[in-house]
Amino acid sequence: MTELSTSGAAPGEPAVPASPATGAFLDVRDLKVHFPTDDGLVKSVDGLSFTLEKGRTLGIVGESGSGKSVTSLGIMGLHTAGQYGRRKAQISGEIWLNGRELLSSDPDEVRKLRGRDMAMIFQDPLSALHPYYTIGKQIVEAYRVHHAVDRKKARTRAIEMLDRVGIPQPDKRVDSYPHEFSGGMRQRAMIAMSLVNNPQLLIADEPTTALDVTVQAQILDLIRDLQTEFGSAVIVITHDLGVVAELADDILVMYGGRCVERGPAEKVFYEPRHPYTWGLLGSMPRLDRDQTERLIPVKGSPPSLINVPSGCAFNPRCPYADLPKDDVTRTVRPELLEVGSRHSAACHLSREQRERIWTEEIAPKL
């Protein structure tokens, strides 16, 4: 018996892509972003899947080089061929945004979505702001790409956005150049530019790393307020679990280009079930301790993305690698399996082992 087509396409006609099974606003499925290099294939993102609804915030956490920025650039369609003389990225999987699959869409169509449907706050504001143009001109241009309005109207909108992100005297600062702004102000200006078209999806890639603690808190509050106001879906990317513990609804922990744990923020933060997440928690600064107290970094270095360790990629650094039987940790890659409601982890430890280690060894030391 032939399978029934759900696309409504007549035989021989190209099938319309089926809508995603989950119906989620953002549905990333088995995303792989590999870069061919002279040393071999760099598997920066290797089979990442997650969903995100409007009005919700997902925190993506992981050490430097775990594939966080490559993931966000992939969603935004910004892995352009031959960028900086590098070879073209090999991208596969599916990225559904509001019912449209982006990886199979025409790049010109994806470009039209950038700014209006999805926008990104970059790690370094200077890389996103042009040094030769005033802040105002850059926001005006970003707005006029998607709105048929004259410059005067767009300028009014730019001033309104600068005001909204907490820039004092926005009607004057609108004519400043990026170098005339402090780091925190530049970050705010970039947020204003990212939000000028009310994007439905906002990706904030380490929006606070370069800023001092007070400004960091202000910027995070700002993202939260703006999200409440616009009801956007937000992805906050950071290497600091503390940043997303409060801000995010869900947390996804990345290691070596893959998800090792994901779930509701309070579960991942208060009842984590993966040894790498335990390591990240141990390396977090604690407000209730002496500032000078040394943090315990996760021992060892991040895995090679060309020769990824066999079995569990975390095994060379994991203190519990010998607990699962038959050396399974070094031979079989652990699947992401449910460990609680909406909470999953990729680790061969048994449920009893994980719960015992967490309760007896890890939690008391945090």
Ligand SMILES: Nc1ncnc2c1ncn2[C@@H]1O[C@H](COP(=O)(O)OP(=O)(O)OP(=O)(O)O)[C@@H](O)[C@H]1O
């Ligand atoms: N164009 C490229 N060609 C080859 N390798 C790349 C390319 N872009 C990224 N990579 C590699 O992919 C890996 C993941 O990079 P990515 O920038 O996503 O890390 P990250 O998690 O954002 O780290 P950080 O916290 O330092 O920003 C890194 O090892 C990086 O060197």
Ligand code: SF4
């Ligand atoms: S699978 Fe093994 S090496 Fe990997 S995190 Fe679990 S215990 Fe550690």
Ligand SMILES: [Mg+2]
């Ligand atoms: Mg990054």
